[in-house]
Amino acid sequence: MSYKTVLSVTGIHQSDDDLRAAAELCASAGAHLSALVVALSASPPIGEYAAAVSVDWLDERSREIAKLDERAEDAKALLAQTGISFDVDTIYTEIAWSDEEIGERASYADISLLGPGLKLDPELRVRAIDGCLFKSARPVLIVPKRGKPTLSPRTIILAWDSRLEAARAAREAIDMMKNAEVHVTLVDPRASSARNGEEPGADIAAYLARHGIEVTVDRLASGGRPVDDVLNQHALDVSADLMVMGGYSHSRLRERIFGGVTRAMLESANIPVLMIH
Template structure:
């Protein structure tokens, strides 16, 4: 996959270093940075008969728009110094519609970047992830706080479970995998089974990647009572991986929200940048 346009979603409380980091990621692969600064509108007050609209609420919305415009000017001034090709757009929207609107914008980019620019706004981060993963058909790069991401990593971990989402993630990241010096296909407690992992778990995906010129090795890891996300995070750290590639939401979102799941945990606890694909 060649990345020509990267969408980076930020809140109005973005920091200069976060913007520069997004620009550096784009510059490293010669991509255009499409910056989207989003402000979620405050919900209207509900009175006794839900008929009265608060003057304070209207004033607050107007102040939000001014803050949004100010944030755009600051972002442009910073990005002008980086030399990267960029455009800046804004979105002032209701929380309930944000994931649809962000997802629609993401369809016209090759990748959505979710990093430090959303740390100060957990609700917007959640809406951005939902929109980008479920409504764009594009990969999402999640960068944990304090971490530096690259689209030209030398060491990559591919989290593999033989599922549809993992297969799609591997295909979407093929350019990254082929350019790496070392790709470790990582399986946690794999079982040899007909129609899924095969007689030798990991052999099929390793052969597929090798035919694309990927330098690949297979690691079968025992969980030993630990959660899958904990095993993957520990392995990525020990392997000094610069990126993890994985499928997202092999189960329904509702099931993961109620019972937990690897995707949900990795979104919250990833130890290295993660490229996710649903």
């Protein structure tokens, strides 16, 4: 997959570090950077106290919009110095439908980049991941603290469990894997014709081999440890600089609830993670 447009989502209270990292990534890949600065608005006051607090609420909205515009101008000034192709846009939206709006923007990029600075605004981070991952049908590159985003990794872990999301993630990362050392990694796999096959990992290894990719199949025993701990330790053991995995969830009303391993990896990954739903 050739990545020609990268969407970087940031908030109004972040430093410039995530934008700088996104600019470096785009410079190395020859890609266009779409920087999206997002501010989440509180819902308007309702009920018997609405009249009393509406003025304060409107004043707060005005301050947030001014801050959003200021942050966007700062982003333009920073990116203008990098020499890359870029655009900067803003969203001021209520929390309830922010994921829909972010997801719509992500639909017009090849990949979304979410840096560690988003952890300063946990609500925005959750909404950005939700929107980019589940509402855009595009991959998301999630970068942890002290992680360096890359589209040209040297060593890749493909977290494999034979499910649809993992298959989509593998297909998305094929071009990356052609030039990398690839570890197809299964945790506590069960040999079954209906799931992993009689030799877990063999089928996906054969599929990747037909694309000219040499892989090592690593079948790991958890020993009762959480799967994310096992994957993170294995990433350290093989000096991986990217993990590729499917993003899992289930819906409840209008809330998107991440699956257990997905949620854990979003919080605990020690290297960048490329996810696709």
